[in-house]
Amino acid sequence: MIKRLIVFIICLVPLLQNAQDFSALWKGHFSYYNIKQVAQGNNKVYAAAENAVFSVDVLSNEIKELNTVNGLSGETISTIYYSDLYELLIIGYESGLIEIAFDNDDEILTIVDIIEKPTIPAVQKRINHMNPYGNLVYISTNYGISVFNLERLEFGDTYFIGNGGSQIQIKQTTVFGDFIYVACTGGNGLRKAQVTSPNLIDYQNWQTVATGDFTAVEAVEDKLYVVNSNRQIFQVVNDVFNQVFQYNTLPSDVKSVGSNLVVTTNDNVFVYDASFNTISQVSTNTEFTTQYTSATTDANYIYIGTTHFGVLKTPLAIPTSFEEVHPDGPILNNPFSVQAQPDGVWVTFGEYTVFFNPYPLNSRGISHLKNDKWINTPFSEVFNAQCLNAISVNPSKSNQAFISSFFSGLLEVNDEIPTNLYNQTNSGLESLVEPNDPSYVDIRVGESSFDNNGLLWTITSFINKPLKSYNPSNNQWKSYSFTDVIPAEYGSNLGFADLEVGNDNTKWVASYKYGLIGFNENGGSPKIKSVYKESENMPVEFATALALDKRNQLWIGTFSGLRVLYNTSNFFEDNVSVDEVIILEDGIAKELLFQQLITDIEVDGSNNKWIGTADSGIFYLSSDGQKTIYHFTKDNAPLPSNTITDVSIDDINGIVYIATSKGLVSFRSGGSSPFETLVNAYAYPNPVRPNFNIVDQKVKIKDISENVNIKITDIEGNLVAEAQSRTNQRYGGYNLEIDGGTAYWNGKNLANNVVASGVYLVMLSDLDSFETKVLKIMVVR
Structure with a gap:
């Protein structure tokens, strides 16, 4: 009864907002290792991590997550409290925001009264x-x-x-x-x-x-x-x-739990009775090197929030054994680089500024989501490689990954085990030179990419020969200079933001001060050229992100907007300029992403573009950029931050991984890369049963080729729907749409009515190879 009354009142309170639940298409990949506060109630222990919460049922041990996908803000949590009487969890934030999660309810109530108080300075609104x-x-x-x-x-x-x-x-x-x-x-x-x-x-x-x-x-x-x-x-x-x-250190948490007083310090938890007699004391354990942050207790166990292991559960009577309790997740909540694979995603936490400064150096490990299980490798196992950033997986050896370090060189990982750290002593990599300290070693390896010949290309900042190739099969290194476009005296002061390798073996590099640089070995007679001037239509000299699309057009992100090099094949021969993308907005011509700081560009299987920005979230654009399919921000999606640090796409499963400054989320876009043939094409669900919402969820026709015509007919041969790859593209409002290697049918016929029960034929025709295939779909209504 109380809860129903609360829900009714929600509709009447003006400064309350109901957050959306995005769990249908989005998934949060948050870290739950660093706990700010623990609370308990309703036979559950609640633990607040940096910007997400989880609960553990003390009877069943069931763990549930609560994060931006469920409707939380993604802001930094400062404290939590659970009310048994009203069956709700209150989450307080450093910003002054308050959110309320109700038991057995998907809605999150957002309360912004404190945030909107103009008489209180923002720095003083923290909930303690x-x-x-x-x-x-x-x-x-x-x-x-x-x-x-x-x-x-x-x-x-x-x-x-x-x-x-x-x-x-x-x-x-x-x-x-x-x-x-x-x-x-x-x-x-x-x-x-x-x-x-x-x-x-x-x-x-x-x-x-x-x-x-x-x-x-x-x-x-x-x-x-x-x-x-x-x-x-x-x-x-x-x-x-x-x-x-x-106490030896200042208590971080003091709370009354039943008839007991629980005091938590960095290295101890004390449980006292009301008269301050010690019932139990838990010291830090050598097996779990961490700090305690908060604790609570029930009749049998103490639950301790830690900075590195989530919640540690230990018996109240004899607290000598520990059980680690937390949801599966990456090491940290500040992903810097991601690399998607068909079975998951690699994540690093390196961090360096837009001006290529990695200081203060960080010492963090790596995380790998593989087959829905996180494999976390701590810093102690990566040969002390600091500021780990870009990841490249060997396309011919999927168990081998190379991870750049913006201080220590290049880390090689095989079968999840770090095996080599390449630096100035055992590879062609070079340290920058510090004139006042010749012994100083600082190897700032950034982006990397494999070419079609199996060579790994890397780019190193602040040296005169920044472009390196490495052949994993014979351990051969080669170095290439950019002095033909960058003066030698300036090259040692130049940083590089991105690297893209084309099918013609041209290496495209995004640089600071010299914009876009193109380089090709050209059989021993290297070609090199840069585009960075205003006369070449570059908005600034600082290029930040690159992506070659399926038409071999190069999309260029900069510190102040977007450009496209439409003709890459004649880059070294012609006088080159790049183009902005002009769109019509309310009938007015405007430049797409005008003055936006672009952090990453990725191309999906249908040649559409995902573009991350420094403070405006992420844009999903049509192949030519003329249509904004999605613009995701904190306000309309479960992004924990509008600062996008990296994006990577699993084209096989149609999953986009989005790294932000406050956590990692993924979006199931559904699109996939096309196949060379129609041999493996199939449709699902099949049969389409009455409980399937065919209009909204749609029937998928998977693993189709790049240039295909699709006709759907009833069993008597009457045309129901038709689409062609380059005409009926997804998000165009068609009943049958094609997105890369997947087609979507909403179950409607040419009269825009949902079809009746029956068997329907899907006739696929490859327009290039003339290959054909027929599928059958049974619809039951």
């Missing part, structure tokens, strides 16, 4: 703690205390309790006896007020119990405890402080 009292929750923030009514799902008063009514940082509140006690930092002490006072909004009704910095206050049965910044915990009796213990 939530303390329940009856149907209210006292929300501690960096500006004061806000009161939220759980029954009405609306905010009440806000208390600014600093001297003169100023905004001060509140770490925690608790209700003890007739008073609400407040732990304040910044020298503002421990304060209290009558909890039933009708005028708590007046700062003069709050009195200072003690001065100093306080980080926690908690009531357990008939006892009150406070923690100060000196790591001391006191029992407060009639506002008199009695020190009971001093």
